[in-house]
Amino acid sequence: MDPSDARRPPADPLDAAAYWFARDSGGLMSAAERSEFDAWRRADPAHERAYREMLDTWALTRAVPDHKLRPLLRPAAPERRFSPGRRRLAWGVGATACAAAAVGLASPGWWLASTLPAQRYATARGERRRVDLEDGSVLTLNTGTQTEVRYTRSERRVTLHPGGEIMLDVSPDASHPFIVDTEIGRVRVTGTRFNVRHDGGQMAVAVESGSVEVIAGPWWNGQRVKLPAGYGVRMAGGGETVRIQPVDVATLTAWRQGKTVFNDTPLAEVVREVNRYRAQPIQVAPALARVRISGVFDVDDTGAFLKALPALVPLRVQPRADGGADLLAR
Template sequence: MTSTSLPPSDDARDRAAYWFARLQSGEASAGERAQFEAWRAADPAHARQYAEIEALWQAAGTLDAAQQARLGRAYRAPSLPSRRRWLALGAGMGATAAAALVGVKLWPLPEEYARSIATARGERQELSLPDGSLVSLNSGSALRVRYDAGQRRIWLEEGEAFFTVTRDAGRPFVVDAGTGRVTVLGTQFNVRREGDAFSVAVAGGTVRVERGPWWNRQRALLTAGQGSRYADAASTTPDLDVQAAIAWRDGRIVFRDTPLPQALAEMNRYLPDPLRPRFAEPRLAALRVSGIFDTANPKALLAALPRILPVSVQAGTAGTVDILPR
């Protein structure tokens, strides 16, 4: 287990700087991420200070490699005592950003709009935003919204959402999905997050996808009809089926030669109490499914399996479902 070395001060900005640097390093453990989320949720001031650190980092995104390295060294310098190291981080961020953005206000202007929304399993919601943009949130999903004078920002904490974005050249629309970030001006696109993995499907317009740690940020453009799944900084699955990916908005689950375990996992997203499939033989897990099912009746997949595959289905106890050969 990775140990954390929190700043000696309880100052919210110090803590925010620590967590930002730690999470951007790509080395934070699942336990550390949970600790960060608990810290951020404990006080609105924590969330505000962290958002400001993120905004500063984005403002410094135009720095050249030498300037970015200088910022990184300010955080990592091992010879500095802990308190001086934190002061160096602040100084490094401020100095390098100021050098690139002279005369530009680094901290975001006062917050104009903030909202959190979540859905239970089997539930969907829509949220209209102040600029006319629309968010459709799929089953078992959660996100946070923050608008200010310079940016429209979404944090997709888990699950899936479809965004119809009103064009505003002066305020980009940014969706953070864990290890990835999607930036647009005006378009329609879908983002799905599964832990550290995420996928993007573009229904209209163009989006910029960024992923990976700050020192090795990778970028790609996706246009209408294109989609990709990103498992980590080095793994990409291109040619995502966009129409299948966004079919949930019409209440449909679309499978096209989908591995059976993956199809059953997708079914579970729409059940209040997920089922636990058990395969009697390993070869059954290699079977594939094609078909269109209703999100309002996800168990229809189980009923259909004996008709479309050489299997039988038997309900067990405690939510188990046995997949048997026939």
């Protein structure tokens, strides 16, 4: 997580009020934060009202025994209906719990984390990383991936930036959908295992187990498709019709075991994939670009890939001074 994010309050006034209350009550505010807090209260009457409600709610809950307060902190069942007054009280108790957590007075579950800033996770080129999330879900990040994870009171959300790829094992929770956002589209689930890749101006989704909903295009004119296990989509976000098709998920996600698999694949495409794991790229001569190869290669040792190529294709490997290599016809 970027340390500078630790002092950024949420945009929603209610969430921000709980955030500032937690910082203040826990004795965590610096002088600079105190000035920022005062400016936030003056900036909008809604901010001051939200903070006053936070104070009033806290004053009330201090008088409630802990064994009576704890049941109120549980998430409401999806079908339960609240009147506006009760909904306000439910927010107040939930926000107070967030504040109490900051000063050691409660032990919130992951769903109380709406006042926390986004958690950022990244991998360097050639690196893979497993991230265990607070709700029990697991992210596995492939090479050169940047993500942000945020929980709110109603959903779990991951933003996948261009150039990245993640495998998600989502912990089931029907009341808090899990959403993966990219610039091309988004994926919505409640519990499943699936892979999302976002690079080259495209988004590709492959489902290993369960099912997902893929949404492409703008919210006012988007396409929605359901993907069951063993199926996938690839889309560029240009408004074209999204078509699902069977996919070999094990092959597509072999990177989790440090492998990449090719079956009668053009050499230019093979090299483009291998370059994702290299500090310096391999260049392919135009005459070799369409030559097709098959094989399983180790992404952690791309040098072995270069050594194996001359036995598969009539070419020579010309090392470059920068650490890269050129593939030239013999």
